[in-house]
Amino acid sequence: MKAANKHVKIISAATKVFAKKGFFNARISDIAKEAKVADGTIYLYFNNKIDILRSVFEEEIDTIIQHTRKLISAEGDPRKKLEIFIVTHLSYMKKNKNLAEVMQIELRQSTKLIKDYRNTKFNEYIDIIAEIIYQGQQQKIFRKDILPNIAKRTLFGALDEVSRVWNISLETHYSVEEAGCQIIKMFIFGMLDSRG
Amino acid sequence: MKAANKHVKIISAATKVFAKKGFFNARISDIAKEAKVADGTIYLYFNNKIDILRSVFEEEIDTIIQHTRKLISAEGDPRKKLEIFIVTHLSYMKKNKNLAEVMQIELRQSTKLIKDYRNTKFNEYIDIIAEIIYQGQQQKIFRKDILPNIAKRTLFGALDEVSRVWNISLETHYSVEEAGCQIIKMFIFGMLDSRG
Amino acid sequence: MKAANKHVKIISAATKVFAKKGFFNARISDIAKEAKVADGTIYLYFNNKIDILRSVFEEEIDTIIQHTRKLISAEGDPRKKLEIFIVTHLSYMKKNKNLAEVMQIELRQSTKLIKDYRNTKFNEYIDIIAEIIYQGQQQKIFRKDILPNIAKRTLFGALDEVSRVWNISLETHYSVEEAGCQIIKMFIFGMLDSRG
Amino acid sequence: MKAANKHVKIISAATKVFAKKGFFNARISDIAKEAKVADGTIYLYFNNKIDILRSVFEEEIDTIIQHTRKLISAEGDPRKKLEIFIVTHLSYMKKNKNLAEVMQIELRQSTKLIKDYRNTKFNEYIDIIAEIIYQGQQQKIFRKDILPNIAKRTLFGALDEVSRVWNISLETHYSVEEAGCQIIKMFIFGMLDSRG
DNA sequence: AATGAATGAGCATTCATTCAT
DNA sequence: TATGAATGAATGCTCATTCAT
Numbered sequence: 017m018k019a020a021n022k023h024v025k026i027i028s029a030a031t032k033v034f035a036k037k038g039f040f041n042a043r044i045s046d047i048a049k050e051a052k053v054a055d056g057t058i059y060l061y062f063n064n065k066i067d068i069l070r071s072v073f074e075e076e077i078d079t080i081i082q083h084t085r086k087l088i089s090a091e092g093d094p095r096k097k098l099e100i101f102i103v104t105h106l107s108y109m110k111k112n113k114n115l116a117e118v119m120q121i122e123l124r125q126s127t128k129l130i131k132d133y134r135n136t137k138f139n140e141y142i143d144i145i146a147e148i149i150y151q152g153q154q155q156k157i158f159r160k161d162i163l164p165n166i167a168k169r170t171l172f173g174a175l176d177e178v179s180r181v182w183n184i185s186l187e188t189h190y191s192v193e194e195a196g197c198q199i200i201k202m203f204i205f206g207m208l209d210s211r212g
Numbered sequence: 213m214k215a216a217n218k219h220v221k222i223i224s225a226a227t228k229v230f231a232k233k234g235f236f237n238a239r240i241s242d243i244a245k246e247a248k249v250a251d252g253t254i255y256l257y258f259n260n261k262i263d264i265l266r267s268v269f270e271e272e273i274d275t276i277i278q279h280t281r282k283l284i285s286a287e288g289d290p291r292k293k294l295e296i297f298i299v300t301h302l303s304y305m306k307k308n309k310n311l312a313e314v315m316q317i318e319l320r321q322s323t324k325l326i327k328d329y330r331n332t333k334f335n336e337y338i339d340i341i342a343e344i345i346y347q348g349q350q351q352k353i354f355r356k357d358i359l360p361n362i363a364k365r366t367l368f369g370a371l372d373e374v375s376r377v378w379n380i381s382l383e384t385h386y387s388v389e390e391a392g393c394q395i396i397k398m399f400i401f402g403m404l405d406s407r408g
Numbered sequence: 409m410k411a412a413n414k415h416v417k418i419i420s421a422a423t424k425v426f427a428k429k430g431f432f433n434a435r436i437s438d439i440a441k442e443a444k445v446a447d448g449t450i451y452l453y454f455n456n457k458i459d460i461l462r463s464v465f466e467e468e469i470d471t472i473i474q475h476t477r478k479l480i481s482a483e484g485d486p487r488k489k490l491e492i493f494i495v496t497h498l499s500y501m502k503k504n505k506n507l508a509e510v511m512q513i514e515l516r517q518s519t520k521l522i523k524d525y526r527n528t529k530f531n532e533y534i535d536i537i538a539e540i541i542y543q544g545q546q547q548k549i550f551r552k553d554i555l556p557n558i559a560k561r562t563l564f565g566a567l568d569e570v571s572r573v574w575n576i577s578l579e580t581h582y583s584v585e586e587a588g589c590q591i592i593k594m595f596i597f598g599m600l601d602s603r604g
Numbered sequence: 605m606k607a608a609n610k611h612v613k614i615i616s617a618a619t620k621v622f623a624k625k626g627f628f629n630a631r632i633s634d635i636a637k638e639a640k641v642a643d644g645t646i647y648l649y650f651n652n653k654i655d656i657l658r659s660v661f662e663e664e665i666d667t668i669i670q671h672t673r674k675l676i677s678a679e680g681d682p683r684k685k686l687e688i689f690i691v692t693h694l695s696y697m698k699k700n701k702n703l704a705e706v707m708q709i710e711l712r713q714s715t716k717l718i719k720d721y722r723n724t725k726f727n728e729y730i731d732i733i734a735e736i737i738y739q740g741q742q743q744k745i746f747r748k749d750i751l752p753n754i755a756k757r758t759l760f761g762a763l764d765e766v767s768r769v770w771n772i773s774l775e776t777h778y779s780v781e782e783a784g785c786q787i788i789k790m791f792i793f794g795m796l797d798s799r800g
Numbered sequence: 801a802a803t804g805a806a807t808g809a810g811c812a813t814t815c816a817t818t819c820a821t
Numbered sequence: 822t823a824t825g826a827a828t829g830a831a832t833g834c835t836c837a838t839t840c841a842t
Contacts, residue, residue: 170395170398173371174366177372180369190359202363203402206401206402
């Protein structure tokens with residue numbers, strides 16, 4: 017009970033601190049202070065600093081995965097499912113700027129820091145996109161010449177970059193609806209003009 | 213002359229080192245050794261470590277900007293221009309994995325490290341996309357309801373994420389042509405099936 | 409009863425752990441694990457880490473003292489008594505390599521760690537040598553110009569160094585008998601050749 | 605020139621600090637302060653803390669080796685050579701209490717800390733004893749049934765323990781002459797009374 | 801301009817000790 | 822008595838930056 021509580025507190029504190037300072041500028045003592053535990057306590061729950069990063073990343077993404085899957089399963093049309101994915105991702109990142117930051121920065125760092133990067137939660141997350149596209153292709157809604165594994169990267173990258181801007185204080189900010197709508201248009205209908 | 217030479221050598225060395233180790237794990241002495249100069253010499257050309265990062269970033273991007281602009285100006289059709297941008301970016305990143313890495317990692321770090329992130333070369337680079345789309349809209353080739361400033365982020369993000377995979381050794385690698393073709397299809401024609 | 413049992417278990421565990429890792433590299437949790445008690449339990453029986461060291465040292469030496477005194481008291485001839493001391497010490501150290509290690513390392517550390525080093529069991533132990541020599545001098549068996557208090561150090565040092573080698577894995581190992589015989593020869597008869 | 609100077613200063617400071625506090629209680633910053641250099645400077649000359657210990661040990665012993673060999677080579681009689689070794693060792697340790705401490709403590713630690721302990725300066729040092737004894741045996745001055753490799757340990761141990769007492773402030777102190785004379789008597793003539 | 805030896809602030813991690821249960 | 826989670830002081834080592842040459 018208490019242990020689980022501490023674990024959660026540390027993860028949550030680390031998310032906040034990593035978001036604010038970035039992984040390398042974050043000090044363990046910052047996380048400890050934010051979590052209101054002693055420095056040493058952190059090492060009762062995590063092996064080292066990178067382990068905290070990995071945990072934050074995996075656990076936070078797991079939450080979006082569950083959330084997204086739930087919303088998507090309630091909908092049958094692949095087009096709608098894709099829209100839901102897009103809007104959910106953007107909403108989530110706009111609401112959880114800390115998580116967005118951590119994903120922005122650490123997804124890139126992690127390639128170097130975390131050895132085996134295959135079977136991670138991140139891949140599970142973007143595979144949701146691939147699944148939706150595949151289903152759409154089976155139902156002849158989406159073009160068969162689109163490779164789901166490239167498309168998933170393309171869409172994720174687009175969403176990621178758009179939401180990145182929300183963490184840059186000086187930029188013009190678009191709303192989730194506006195950005196989501198734009199991305200949906202581009203991906204689903206393409207950019208070409210004049211069509212029925 | 214000699215000074216300029218050293219400057220170039222250091223930038224080039226730094227790109228290599230940052231790419232290999234990431235900004236925080238890169239040591240000034242690594243860069244100095246790679247550039248075959250003394251550690252102290254670096255401080256004759258740059259103020260500090262972040263200044264090197266900023267310079268690497270700006271100068272490398274400037275090179276792509278010049279390169280891309282040249283190729284695009286030779287073509288009139290916005291669709292073709294967009295294709296050129298896409299293929300050029302991907303080719304460049306596949307060829308210059310170091311630069312790709314630096315962009316991948318440092319673009320995100322830099323939000324925190326580099327104070328004023330508005331008038332940078334990076335923005336100049338993605339504004340090329342916005343310009344092409346704007347031109348396309350003027351020529352009634354692209355839909356008017358697409359906002360160029362969101363579209364530029366969307367496309368850049370897509371390209372960035374797709375090329376990120378090339379630096380992850382364990383992933384399946386797509387060719388530049390395949391990836392470029394897929395992105396063009398999605399962005400220009402959309403993903404919907406059965407159209408004229 | 410139970411308390412005494414725990415005390416013994418901890419002392420015994422500490423001897424093993426100190427021997428294996430040395431005082432500074434030994435962790436309280438190592439000792440606790442070896443003794444199969446909780447870390448905190450150790451502090452019910454000892455004040456702190458140094459207190460454990462001191463206790464280990466004193467109690468282990470006390471055991472040799474009792475053992476040695478028993479064997480010596482059964483013998484009248486000081487020459488034989490000295491031989492018994494020599495052989496007993498070497499046998500004991502060869503059998504209890506842990507104790508040997510603790511004596512080797514900690515006897516030296518302790519000078520710094522343990523404030524008042526006079527009335528310790530260690531002094532009681534080497535005083536056995538002094539007593540034997542004194543008796544031998546009274547019985548005109550040993551030379552009167554030997555100072556028992558220097559001789560006790562000399563002999564103990566010799567025994568200590570010879571047994572130290574048994575804990576260095578790569579060295580050539582002599583048997584207890586061989587080493588004991590050599591030390592007896594040197595100390596009792598001296599190294600000069602050609603005598604009746 | 606300067607580099608060599610720093611190296612010497614650090615070795616000398618480390619000897620002092622190790623002697624005063626022992627290896628584990630000595631802080632790098634203590635050594636740095638004593639040597640009047642910055643903490644980081646130490647790492648320009650040594651790889652790590654243990655490397656300093658090893659260097660101190662080896663370099664200090666090397667000095668005694670040179671010193672002792674010189675004195676011994678001037679003398680032909682093995683008995684005299686042995687006397688010289690004994691007195692020289694004791695004098696050296698009484699004068700250099702820091703070195704004595706370092707030898708006392710670190711010789712034992714090092715078994716655990718320093719991996720390959722065979723070809724060290726220490727072995728070179730005590731082999732001087734073995735050589736003297738071997739020569740004496742060839743010249744039929746020393747008994748042939750004494751094994752030089754055991755005898756060298758025996759004598760070194762005796763000297764070591766006797767000089768250890770000089771670093772324990774509360775003990776009665778013997779003079780070098782007295783202690784040396786006693787050890788010579790015991791080792792060369794044995795302890796038996798009434799002989800020609 | 802160029803060097804590289806020297807600096808010293810900074811930080812992840814460990815572990816003896818405590819104390820609520 | 823006994824536990825073991827929690828504490829937080831302590832420290833070896835790194836590396837960006839400086840500066841005498």
